[in-house]
Amino acid sequence: MCPSADPEDKLLRRAVLLMLLAGSLASPCLRLLVVAAAVPVALLLAGLSVLVALQACTVARVFRRRSARCRGRGRGLSTEEVRRLPCYAFRPPLAAAEEEAEQCAVCLERFGAGERCRLLPLCRHSFHAQCVDPWLLTAPVCPICRTRAGAAAAAKRNG
Numbered sequence: 001m002c003p004s005a006d007p008e009d010k011l012l013r014r015a016v017l018l019m020l021l022a023g024s025l026a027s028p029c030l031r032l033l034v035v036a037a038a039v040p041v042a043l044l045l046a047g048l049s050v051l052v053a054l055q056a057c058t059v060a061r062v063f064r065r066r067s068a069r070c071r072g073r074g075r076g077l078s079t080e081e082v083r084r085l086p087c088y089a090f091r092p093p094l095a096a097a098e099e100e101a102e103q104c105a106v107c108l109e110r111f112g113a114g115e116r117c118r119l120l121p122l123c124r125h126s127f128h129a130q131c132v133d134p135w136l137l138t139a140p141v142c143p144i145c146r147t148r149a150g151a152a153a154a155a156k157r158n159g
């Protein structure tokens with residue numbers, strides 16, 4: 001016996017009907033709109049993801065190359081490269097002044113006659129082979145003047 005129940009029920013039913021009507025009218029339009037909007041968005045997303053993937057590849061490649069170069073800079077020569085550097089048996093010069101200059105900068109000893117010496121081709125600095133070889137394996141530069149000691153560097157200058 002509630003007087004307000006009937007009109008409320010009617011109102012509710014009308015709202016539901018309106019909603020259904022609106023839904024049935026709007027849904028094909030909406031679906032079309034959604035599809036129309038979704039296609040370019042999907043294409044855009046696909047394109048973006050491809051771009052991002054390409055960018056990531058490029059960055060990774062550059063980074064790898066750069067880190068390889070950094071590693072190369074820090075690393076010394078290979079045993080093969082060290083072996084290719086000029087090596088000679090020391091012969092004491094006649095002039096005393098020259099003898100004074102002929103000293104191994106690694107061990108600070110004068111070169112003895114017949115000792116195996118290594119001549120760095122770019123800067124012409126000489127060392128005992130036994131002294132400079134371990135150094136060159138850790139750093140590819142002259143211990144005195146830090147000029148590149150590699151045979152490749154010498155070839156570049158001569159060529």
Ligand SMILES: [Zn+2]
Pocket residue numbers: 104105106107108109127128131132
């Ligand atoms: Zn030495």
Ligand SMILES: [Zn+2]
Pocket residue numbers: 120123124125142143144145146147
């Ligand atoms: Zn040097």
